[in-house]
Amino acid sequence: MIEGARAGAPDAVQVADRFHLWQNLGQAVQKTINAYRARLVAPPPPPADDTPPAEERQLPDLKIVTRLREHHVAIHELTAQEWTKSAIRRKLSLHHATVRDTCARPPPWS
Numbered sequence: 001m002i003e004g005a006r007a008g009a010p011d012a013v014q015v016a017d018r019f020h021l022w023q024n025l026g027q028a029v030q031k032t033i034n035a036y037r038a039r040l041v042a043p044p045p046p047p048a049d050d051t052p053p054a055e056e057r058q059l060p061d062l063k064i065v066t067r068l069r070e071h072h073v074a075i076h077e078l079t080a081q082e083w084t085k086s087a088i089r090r091k092l093s094l095h096h097a098t099v100r101d102t103c104a105r106p107p108p109w110s
Helices: 002-008 018-039 063-080 085-092 096-104
Strands: none
Touching (some): 085 096
């Protein structure tokens, strides 16, 4: 096929298509991994200190998280006082979709 292309258009630049480029790259990576697989060792055990796991550590709240929580609480408080969504939007300077979506979610304290 390549020889036919060369004979038909000798001045053309040959370009490999994407599929074959990815296929060749994948084969090269697989070959390299197989060659070095024996050199891989198991990771060392974690240190035995008293640091709690990541899910137990309290991370500091970001400003946006704090602001979103405050908006959520304010929207639900105003909804409980029977404010309309339009009035809540104007009072809190929020987009109507934000007020609508927040009203659809249960309050965080329930």
